[in-house]
Amino acid sequence: MKAIIIDGYVDEPACFGVPPYISPYIRYIAGAMREQGIPMQNIFYSAIDSIRLNPKVHENIIKEADLVVIIAGMTVPGKYLRSTPISLEELHILSRAATGKVVLGGPIRLGFSSEGGKKASSLSELENVYCCKADVEAFVYDLLTDGKLGNPENVTDRFRSVQEIGRWGKKGAFIVRQHPDYPDVMCELETYRGCGRRKHCSFCTEPFYGKPDHRPVSDVVVEVHSLYEEGARYFRIGRQPDLLSYQAVDRGGELPVPDPMAIESLYRGIRNVAPSLRVLHMDNANPATMAVFPKESEAILRTIVRYHTSGDVAAMGMESADPEVIRRNGLKVSPDEMFNAIELINGIGAKRGASGLPELLPGLNFVHGLIGETKETFRLNYDFLKKVLDSELLLRRINIRQVISFEGTPMFGNDDAVIRNKKTFLRYKEKVRKEIDLPMLRKVVPADTILRNVLLEIHDGNTTFGRQMGSYPLLIGIPTKQATGHYIDVTVIDHGFRSVTAIPYPLDANNAELELLQRVPGIGKALAAKIFRERPYNDAWELIARTGANSDILRYIEI
Structure with missing residues (x-):
């Protein structure tokens, strides 16, 4: 067989x-x-x-x-x-x-x-x-x-x-x-399937998996240990609609009551059986859980930050900031409740961690084409994101998509807004990318941020693209061809809408391509050409003495 x-x-x-x-x-x-x-x-x-x-x-x-x-x-x-x-x-x-x-x-x-x-x-x-x-x-x-x-x-x-x-x-x-x-494979881990809400979002497919059926903590830990023994080092607790509700207790309300001790046992157990793991991230968190159970949610988020690895993302489904769309589609939270959830996560996770990224940031999911959507919906969504940006809160990811309607959901046969608002959707998405995503990314990873352990993956022309292993990794472009399949540290030098440009850190001035020397802040084309022409140097101070470069470049280069 x-x-x-x-x-x-x-x-x-x-x-x-x-x-x-x-x-x-x-x-x-x-x-x-x-x-x-x-x-x-x-x-x-x-x-x-x-x-x-x-x-x-x-x-x-x-x-x-x-x-x-x-x-x-x-x-x-x-x-x-x-x-x-x-x-x-x-x-x-x-x-x-x-x-x-x-x-x-x-x-x-x-x-x-x-x-x-x-x-x-x-x-x-x-x-x-x-x-x-x-x-x-x-x-x-x-x-x-x-x-x-x-x-x-x-x-x-x-x-x-x-x-x-x-x-x-x-x-x-x-x-x-x-x-x-x-061995550079991320293992998605399941804690449970099925949404614990009494009423589900109009487009959601999670109810097709039945009622929540939570796995014992010991089973998840044993699975991680087995994967670790096989050489796995990268893990994401991602297969559940709301990690905060893992092992939650159903007491008859709209949402089950979170159990902070269960999350503590899960994370501590994983760390015990996989002591040298390189990534431990999460995925989904229900902002409604944070709104209804703020104390339990805060305890869980603090546990996650204590045991995880930095660069983590709590992806939350807001879907819409339009009250009418929220009502007609059975969505989870109001804009005010979502804003409070964003504040809560920022207060616990915005500190920068060892990876170079903040410890834990929220990610937002918006869905367009829902029942009751009008052009006003797009304005309300944009205004909400602008409020977050102006409040100095950080978002790691803003996902904007159009709904797919599956047979058996309330959305099926009611998705005419997808076509009706298609042009508005495309204009709005571009506006968010330019006016929200770009300035937000500059806050999350300012210029000169050092990002650790970037896996170089593909070439596109003369650019090499890589990412850190993790949940919703940031796309990083290096403006020369580098060998793929290995990890390097990089310094961020520029920003796109949803990606950054970076150079290797520290940059080896004796061997770096001219294109990379030109991209070092404070060097420029003329000085880069002089540095390139007069190589090699015995140390960085000799480089400065011979070329007249400013000592500020020492934060980027080595000899």
């Missing part, structure tokens, strides 16, 4: 699996396969990017596999630096290439859409593929018995239990070694 898991990448509000991330789906499926008798050496993993690079090599592996499991689905498509989620055409190609049984799962079961502002389409036209209608990891487990395949038509779609993924997460940890980015 041979099986291959093909990672078409997932992007959901509460789960991310685009490189360098690996989603829990992949690891759970691998663990389920192992538990049902397939040896580790017969379980293969391929990211869709790897298949694109070497299609013939992977075609042979796919043909030889008795079972092909494809994971895919985007409910909140974004822009990606170097990886592109699987397309419908590629799904067809892979299904036709397979000779064994093909199972498709992940959030794609809810429908397929490649961009915001479009309805999700069904997958009924896919041939020779069984599309799971619940949890693909449970389906794969039930399909296998003692390493033998059953008939997919005889398997009932179901959701997996927390006890099952407790076992499968541990047994599937080995698969991270096959990730193309290993």
Whole structure:
């Protein structure tokens, strides 16, 4: 028996699996396969990017596999630096290439859409593929018995239990070694699924996972330990709609009551079993939880900052600042409540940490095309962001997207505002980028900020782009071609709307390209040419003596 898991990448509000991330789906499926008798050496993993690079090599592996499991689905498509989620055409190609049984799962079961502002389409036209209608990891487990395949038509779609993924997460940890980015792979961790609100947002897909089913702290910690033993060093507690509500107690209110001690146990446990981890970040936080339970939320945020690594982001769904849109779509918070949540996080996390970024900052998500949206909605959203900017509060990320309507949600069939306000949306988005994002980024990472451990990833012309490993990493452009695949420290020298320009820190003046010397603050083209021409130097003071450079450049260079 041979099986291959093909990672078409997932992007959901509460789960991310685009490189360098690996989603829990992949690891759970691998663990389920192992538990049902397939040896580790017969379980293969391929990211869709790897298949694109070497299609013939992977075609042979796919043909030889008795079972092909494809994971895919985007409910909140974004822009990606170097990886592109699987397309419908590629799904067809892979299904036709397979000779064994093909199972498709992940959030794609809810429908397929490649961009915001479009309805999700069904997958009924896919041939020779069984599309799971619940949890693909449970389906794969039930399909296998003692390493033998059953008939997919005889398997009932179901959701997996927390006890099952407790076992499968541990047994599937080995698969991270096959990730193309290993060991620089971010492991997305799940604490629970399902939203605990009594009424859900009109567009939300989280209710399709059922009521919240929280994992025991010990299971999450054991999974981290298993991943750590396999060489993983980067973790994000991202697979839940609200980390502050992990292990929260339902006492009959609109929201469950947070349990600060559970978060303390989780973070302390992770730190104990992964002492040399390099990143420990979070993702989602519900601002409504902070509004209803401010004391508990403050305690949890302080715990996170005590145990995490800096550069962390608490992504919060505001969706809209328009009271009518909030009412008609069942949204979580008022503008005042969101502003208070932003203040709370800033008060605890705005201090700059070891990575060069603040410890913990809020990120905001806005969704357009919702029921009741008018042109006034755009003004209200902009005014709210301007208020945050003028209040000297920091935001690490402002995500603005158009809604995707999925069948089974109140938005389905009610998304006419997407088309009606398309031009307004594009103008508004550009205005936010210029007038909010740019000045905000200058506050979050001022010029001369040193950012540590930037992984250089791709080239675009003569520019090398890199990011720090983490939650919503900042895009960093270095204005020369640098070798990719390794880490460097950089100094920020300029800002774009959502990215920064930087130079290596410290810059080796004896070996740096002329283009980089020219970008050192205080040097300029003429002096850079002189420094370049008269190299080498025995030390920085000799450089200053021979070229007449100002001693201020010593903060940027070395010899």
